[in-house]
Amino acid sequence: MNFKEAGKLGSYISKDYAEDIFRLLISYQSVSASETASRLDMHIRTVQDFLEAMSSLGILKKEEVYEKKRPYYRYTLKTKAILFKLDLNELLGNQEPEADLEVQICEKKNSGMKFTTARSGQYFSSVTVFMGKGREVASRTISLTLVQGQFLYNLPFPGTTPLSIREIMKKSGVDKVHSSEVMDIVKVLVDFNVVEKKD
Numbered sequence: 001m002n003f004k005e006a007g008k009l010g011s012y013i014s015k016d017y018a019e020d021i022f023r024l025l026i027s028y029q030s031v032s033a034s035e036t037a038s039r040l041d042m043h044i045r046t047v048q049d050f051l052e053a054m055s056s057l058g059i060l061k062k063e064e065v066y067e068k069k070r071p072y073y074r075y076t077l078k079t080k081a082i083l084f085k086l087d088l089n090e091l092l093g094n095q096e097p098e099a100d101l102e103v104q105i106c107e108k109k110n111s112g113m114k115f116t117t118a119r120s121g122q123y124f125s126s127v128t129v130f131m132g133k134g135r136e137v138a139s140r141t142i143s144l145t146l147v148q149g150q151f152l153y154n155l156p157f158p159g160t161t162p163l164s165i166r167e168i169m170k171k172s173g174v175d176k177v178h179s180s181e182v183m184d185i186v187k188v189l190v191d192f193n194v195v196e197k198k199d
Helices: 003-013 018-027 033-040 044-056 088-092 146-153 165-172 176-191
Strands: 060-067 070-077 104-107 113-117 124-131 138-143 195-198
Touching: 003 044, 018 033, 018 044, 018 070, 033 044, 033 070, 044 060, 044 070, 104 165, 124 146, 146 165, 146 176, 165 176, 176 195
Parallel strands: none
Antiparallel strands: 060 070, 104 195, 113 124, 124 138
């Protein structure tokens, strides 16, 4: 199940009437939207939307039948247990971390980025990015994890030789297991146009 499907399931299954409809589905061999709406005293469109959603998620079987040459749909439970399984690894997409770690970066000249140093002085605790000009300047402060703070503490200054993300991690003493965490903050700062990639 992906996030879109999980959101859809959560949205419908949290409705007050969800239990009543499922109770009807488990009691009957099959139901139609009109039968369900009549039995539960609900609006047929509300019932139809629910049954269609459950059908699209594979929880119900949808079958077209004919009555006096007029087609309509009947719904049957395909399972009596709904298992909610969401693979969080999908959020990383099809990343190629090995290739990404070779990208060379440095702080952009006149980036307007401000780092706050932690009390120990060995890493940054937050970074503030300024956007806009004049009276339209807005700022956003991002709290950093220890790993991100150590990494950015060793980010090459503007105008100096850029280093690969892998080299900066090594210089910072950041283990490869934290590469996703590092890549996330790099992406954010590149998107804010305060860190630049070098070809």
